[in-house]
Amino acid sequence: MYWNKTIETLSPADLADLQLKRLKTTLAQVMKVGFYQKKFRDEGVRLEDVKTLADVSKLPFTRKQDLRNGYPFGFFAVPLNQVVRIHTTSGTTGKPTVVGYTRADLDTWSELIARNMTMVGLTKDDVFQNMVNYGMFTGGLGFHYGAEKIGMTVIPSATGNTKRQIEMIQDFGVTAIHCTPSYAMHLAEVAEEMDASLDTLKTGLFGAEPWSDSMRAELERKLGVTAYDSYGLSELFGPGVAFECPERDGLHIWHDCYLVEIIDPVSGDVLGDGERGELVVTPLMKEAMPLVRYRTGDVTMTIEDGCLCGRAKKIARITGRSDDMLVIRGINVFPSQIEHVLLKIPEVGNQFMVYVDRVNHLDEMTIDVEIDKGHFSGELHDLARIQKKVMKQLRDALELRTTVNIVEPGSLPRFEGKAKRVVDRRGSM
Amino acid sequence: MTETRNYIIKQISVFSENRPGRLAAIAHALEEEKINILAFSIAEANGFGVVRALVDHPKKAYDKLTSIGFNVAFTDVIAVKMRDEPGGLYEIAKILGDAKINIEYSYAYSGKEGAVLILRVDNAPAAITGILTGGGTLIETSVFH
Numbered sequence: 001m002y003w004n005k006t007i008e009t010l011s012p013a014d015l016a017d018l019q020l021k022r023l024k025t026t027l028a029q030v031m032k033v034g035f036y037q038k039k040f041r042d043e044g045v046r047l048e049d050v051k052t053l054a055d056v057s058k059l060p061f062t063r064k065q066d067l068r069n070g071y072p073f074g075f076f077a078v079p080l081n082q083v084v085r086i087h088t089t090s091g092t093t094g095k096p097t098v099v100g101y102t103r104a105d106l107d108t109w110s111e112l113i114a115r116n117m118t119m120v121g122l123t124k125d126d127v128f129q130n131m132v133n134y135g136m137f138t139g140g141l142g143f144h145y146g147a148e149k150i151g152m153t154v155i156p157s158a159t160g161n162t163k164r165q166i167e168m169i170q171d172f173g174v175t176a177i178h179c180t181p182s183y184a185m186h187l188a189e190v191a192e193e194m195d196a197s198l199d200t201l202k203t204g205l206f207g208a209e210p211w212s213d214s215m216r217a218e219l220e221r222k223l224g225v226t227a228y229d230s231y232g233l234s235e236l237f238g239p240g241v242a243f244e245c246p247e248r249d250g251l252h253i254w255h256d257c258y259l260v261e262i263i264d265p266v267s268g269d270v271l272g273d274g275e276r277g278e279l280v281v282t283p284l285m286k287e288a289m290p291l292v293r294y295r296t297g298d299v300t301m302t303i304e305d306g307c308l309c310g311r312a313k314k315i316a317r318i319t320g321r322s323d324d325m326l327v328i329r330g331i332n333v334f335p336s337q338i339e340h341v342l343l344k345i346p347e348v349g350n351q352f353m354v355y356v357d358r359v360n361h362l363d364e365m366t367i368d369v370e371i372d373k374g375h376f377s378g379e380l381h382d383l384a385r386i387q388k389k390v391m392k393q394l395r396d397a398l399e400l401r402t403t404v405n406i407v408e409p410g411s412l413p414r415f416e417g418k419a420k421r422v423v424d425r426r427g428s429m
Numbered sequence: 430m431t432e433t434r435n436y437i438i439k440q441i442s443v444f445s446e447n448r449p450g451r452l453a454a455i456a457h458a459l460e461e462e463k464i465n466i467l468a469f470s471i472a473e474a475n476g477f478g479v480v481r482a483l484v485d486h487p488k489k490a491y492d493k494l495t496s497i498g499f500n501v502a503f504t505d506v507i508a509v510k511m512r513d514e515p516g517g518l519y520e521i522a523k524i525l526g527d528a529k530i531n532i533e534y535s536y537a538y539s540g541k542e543g544a545v546l547i548l549r550v551d552n553a554p555a556a557i558t559g560i561l562t563g564g565g566t567l568i569e570t571s572v573f574h
């Protein structure tokens with residue numbers, strides 16, 4: 001199902017025309033922002049230099065830190081009396097990032113949410129419980145307005161009081177939910193404890209944190225939903241930037257609103273389809289806070305193959321943050337790729353540590369991984385077999401030879417919050 | 430079958446990284462529980478190893494080591510008495526060879542039962558039958574609690 005079939009299935013040529021037109025409008029809009037006036041002047045970039053979509057690569061990047069430096073309203077391209085809403089994203093350090101919306105921005109944003117929800121088969125006949133924070137976080141109001149636009153029956157339940165959430169699902173006959181995957185897991189567990197049936201549910205929209213395919217399978221089994229991955233970030237309106245279609249093999253990103261590039265996070269070079277790198281987005285429909293080549297920090301790749309649903313090019317599910325990337329013998333490695341490999345090998349745990357050394361001018365990567373308690377047979381040759389298996393699967397996934405140490409269960413550090421799994425010893429002696 | 434079962438002994442196999450102090454930690458933990466280590470060997474490869482030990486209370490040893498975080502498994506082994514004089518090992522080896530028993534590993538100890546050879550074989554019941562028929566003497570399970 002399509003919310004806006006014409007735009008969602010534009011031919012590649014028509015889409016490119018529309019993108020270029022909107023890019024030019026956006027660039028005119030960003031020149032109202034002091035930061036960009038100075039940046040473009042300092043870097044000797046002129047708007048006339050952007051004649052094609054590919055020319056966007058001549059423009060400078062915008063980083064999260066730039067937005068922080070602009071606190072609070074430094075990136076607004078319109079007077080405050082045209083800004084009808086403000087959200088912030090929590091900064092782990094220092095000031096939050098402020099994002100602002102004009103009335104047209106809110107319309108565009110809710111249109112994208114409406115497209116996503118329609119794409120996965122939701123209609124005005126659905127009853128939708130939105131179990132995310134409704135405050136400064138964009139997830140609450142973002143989905144709320146999109147669902148209302150479709151005409152769904154919206155329950156703004158927000159977070160907390162899980163028992164009450166379950167009662168509402170039952171009493172109101174809720175068919176679709178939106179929350180973080182970890183909250184969905186909690187919901188499922190509480191429902192199990194209460195012996196409560198959630199059999200009206202059919203669709204689960206999950207986002208705002210990374211979740212694995214095995215978690216998807218578990219959520220679907222426990223909640224009786226089909227689960228879809230939702231991607232977005234406040235700097236690009238909020239949730240709704242990209243979303244899985246029923247194929248659930250990558251996320252459709254809305255190219256009429258977002259000009260997508262994947263770059264090598266170190267060199268800044270633009271990468272091709274199938275090459276993993278950092279997602280860089282130039283929003284094409286933002287009025288209050290237009291951005292140029294915004295570095296999301298999220299790692300993905302564009303998928304060359306088309307999709308059965310007829311929408312444009314997809315991106316892969318996010319597999320980590322670009323800050324974590326390592327360059328080993330010229331090959332980009334993300335710790336999340338290692339995690340992904342380990343998740344699929346039952347004989348080892350999911351905790352790991354990566355050590356990088358330079359030995360005889362060559363980068364050497366060593367990965368410590370715990371044996372899974374239940375898979376220790378007592379035999380040395382079984383351990384050697386597990387070690388070989390892990391090395392082979394890592395080599396296949398990373399295209400890189402690594403050394404794997406099998407270590408005792410529970411011996412690797414556990415991290416609360418941001419994990420520091422990589423020790424790069426190449427700089428030190 | 431009932432008969433061969435009487436000769437199968439539970440060796441404890443402990444996963445251990447090759448780093449200083451791991452063996453001491455295992456030995457200390459067993460000492461705390463007053464568990465006697467009759468024999469042990471260490472097998473290692475590529476940075477990790479397995480400490481194999483024959484103890485007088487295998488179950489107690491398993492529980493203790495597991496409780497302090499070690500990864501422990503039971504491994505079925507058999508223990509053959511060996512004449513403690515020249516030719517003692519040859520005698521046993523010949524019996525095993527004649528019975529076509531495949532040895533995965535072995536280690537020995539000398540205790541109040543005399544010299545004992547501990548064997549990990551691919552087919553323990555067949556090995557037991559072969560050894561007994563060949564005139565060898567096996568230590569019974571009941572020696573261990």
Ligand SMILES: [Zn+2]
Pocket residue numbers: 245246247252307308309310311
């Ligand atoms: Zn699709």
